[in-house]
Amino acid sequence: xxxxxxxxxxxxxxxxxxxxxxxxxxxxxxxxxxxxxxxxxxxxxxxxxxxxxxxxxxxxxxxxxxxxxxxxxxxxxxxxxxxxxxxxxxxxxxxxxxxxxxxxxxxxxxxxxxxxxxxxxxxxxxxxxxxxxxxxxxxxxxxxxxxxxxxxxxxx
Amino acid sequence: xxxxxxxxxxxxxxxxxxxxxxxxxxxxxxxxxxxxxxxxxxxxxxxxxxxxxxxxxxxxxxxxxxxxxxxxxxxxxxxxxxxxxxxxxxxxxxxxxxxxxxxxxxxxxxxxxxxxxxxxxxxxxxxxxxxxxxxxxxxxxxxxxxxxxxxxxxxxxxxxxxxxxxxxxxxxxxxxxxxxxxxxxxxxxxxxxxxxxxxxxxxxxxxxxxxxxxxxxxxxxxxxxxxxxxxxxxxxxxxxxxxxxxxxxxxxxxxxxxxxxxxxxxxxxxxxxxxxxxxxxxxxxxxxxxx
Numbered sequence: 001x002x003x004x005x006x007x008x009x010x011x012x013x014x015x016x017x018x019x020x021x022x023x024x025x026x027x028x029x030x031x032x033x034x035x036x037x038x039x040x041x042x043x044x045x046x047x048x049x050x051x052x053x054x055x056x057x058x059x060x061x062x063x064x065x066x067x068x069x070x071x072x073x074x075x076x077x078x079x080x081x082x083x084x085x086x087x088x089x090x091x092x093x094x095x096x097x098x099x100x101x102x103x104x105x106x107x108x109x110x111x112x113x114x115x116x117x118x119x120x121x122x123x124x125x126x127x128x129x130x131x132x133x134x135x136x137x138x139x140x141x142x143x144x145x146x147x148x149x150x151x152x153x154x155x156x
Numbered sequence: 157x158x159x160x161x162x163x164x165x166x167x168x169x170x171x172x173x174x175x176x177x178x179x180x181x182x183x184x185x186x187x188x189x190x191x192x193x194x195x196x197x198x199x200x201x202x203x204x205x206x207x208x209x210x211x212x213x214x215x216x217x218x219x220x221x222x223x224x225x226x227x228x229x230x231x232x233x234x235x236x237x238x239x240x241x242x243x244x245x246x247x248x249x250x251x252x253x254x255x256x257x258x259x260x261x262x263x264x265x266x267x268x269x270x271x272x273x274x275x276x277x278x279x280x281x282x283x284x285x286x287x288x289x290x291x292x293x294x295x296x297x298x299x300x301x302x303x304x305x306x307x308x309x310x311x312x313x314x315x316x317x318x319x320x321x322x323x324x325x326x327x328x329x330x331x332x333x334x335x336x337x338x339x340x341x342x343x344x345x346x347x348x349x350x351x352x353x354x355x356x357x358x359x360x361x362x363x364x365x366x367x368x369x370x371x372x373x374x375x376x377x378x379x380x381x382x383x384x385x386x387x388x389x390x391x392x393x394x395x396x397x398x399x400x401x402x403x404x405x406x407x408x409x410x411x412x413x414x415x416x417x418x419x420x421x422x423x424x425x426x427x428x429x430x431x432x433x434x435x436x437x438x439x440x441x442x443x444x445x446x447x
Contacts, residue, residue: 002208003323004191006216010223010327011334017227017285018331022277025231028238029257035243 121153128152177401184297184397186313187216187321204313218314219321226288226318231281256284260430267434270441272339278437279430282328287426289318290389294415294422297396319389319425322382329382332433336377339440348443381432388425392418 128149182204189207191214192198200217201207207214234253241250260283264276300314318324340349353370354363392414399410 002187003326004210004212004214004216006214006220006321006323007327007330009215009220010324011331013220013224013227014281014328014331017231018274018278018281020231021234021281022274025234025238026277026280028235028241029254032238032241032243033254033258039243 117156121156124156125149125153180401181394181397183313184301184315185394186315188218188312188314189214190217191215216315216321216323218316219318219324222292222316223285223289223318223324226292227281227285230284230288234284256280263431264434267431268438268441270343270438272437272441275434275437278335279434282332282433283426283430286319286328286385286429287423289324290422290426292317293320293389293392293396293418296411297393297400317389317393319385320393322386325386325389326378326382328429329378329385332381332436333378336374336436336440339437343441343443377432377436381429381436385425385429388421392421 129145186204187207189201189210190199191201191207191210193201193206194209201210201214237249237253241254246254257280260280261276264279268275295316300316301310304310304312304314315321337349340352344352353374354360354366356366356370358366395414396411399407399414403410
């Protein structure tokens with residue numbers, strides 16, 4: 001075994017390398033692994049939290065959906081009610097309108113009839129007078145026969 | 157040692173001459189050495205004899221260089237990855253580095269009870285560095301000889317597996333030993349540390365006996381730590397050399413089988429070194445004794 005200065009060289013190198021490793025290499029990886037550990041722990045915690053959040057959100061959304069359904073049902077009910085109300089009102093209005101039209105028409109018809117009667121009466125009295133004149137061939141005192149003629153006309 | 161590489165190839169080709177096999181193996185077990193010559197001047201050793209004459213005042217340029225290169229390379233690479241790493245899903249290299257990081261961190265968490273932020277980086281450095289140095293064993297033994305041949309140094313010995321150099325493994329285990337002593341005294345006090353050696357396991361009246369047991373136990377830690385790693389890798393390297401030198405044409409399947417087996421040894425020895433370091437330092441942090 002040829003032991004020589006190499007052994008001191010190696011011891012010196014050993015000291016330098018251990019020092020370098022301790023100060024310049026080890027902390028780098030120790031820090032990175034530590035940071036990653038923290039990061040992973042945070043990540044897992046965040047995941048657990050988000051699962052809880054999701055559950056809460058789901059519960060909330062289910063509630064809201066239920067509420068919305070009830071509300072919608074209410075709105076539909078109201079709309080149906082309002083619709084039938086409008087139909088009823090329309091029907092009522094139509095019926096009244098119809099009645100009014102009918103009444104108007106009847107009044108007009110009556111008026112028309114009356115007018116026709118009047119015209120007819122006047123013409124009848126004229127015809128009667130003309131007839132009587134023809135028959136009598138003489139003039140009849142208009143005033144003296146007025147009453148009789150009027151009575152005749154009203155009988156028509 | 158002039159015709160070493162050549163001799164090695166000659167052996168592979170002809171499968172003869174005991175002397176050349178020895179030379180080939182000897183060549184690959186020699187170091188590229190820089191040191192103080194016998195005449196007092198400093199320079200590269202030109203052959204094994206010259207290197208041996210340098211004795212302690214020399215340095216293995218090849219193993220030391222690879223050791224520094226691999227250690228610095230891995231640390232700078234890890235830092236590069238760490239600087240551009242994100243806390244998002246890691247990908248590619250970051251994932252790979254984090255995997256090693258978490259592996260080492262988990263081993264330290266299991267094996268070390270005390271509170272010392274230095275232990276984990278220490279374990280990471282040891283594990284990856286030794287793993288890389290051991291992995292050099294997988295690179296074909298003659299590859300670098302051939303590559304060096306292109307720039308005219310085909311005869312220079314060049315060892316590329318730092319952990320087959322006892323200087324490298326003992327350098328690391330002695331560093332760990334220094335830490336063991338330092339933390340023992342820091343945590344238990346000098347008195348506590350010495351008391352552990354003297355009054356344990358048989359109480360103070362058996363002090364000499366206790367010392368005879370405990371002091372070698374303590375000293376055996378760095379020696380066994382360093383030699384275990386060295387022995388495993390040295391043996392592995394040697395077997396590769398023997399296969400290359402002796403098996404000739406059929407060496408490829410043999411290399412493959414041994415390499416596959418060695419793939420188990422390489423990470424295992426890195427792991428063992430790291431675990432024992434953690435265990436020893438854990439013991440150094442134990443203040444109360446109840447066993």
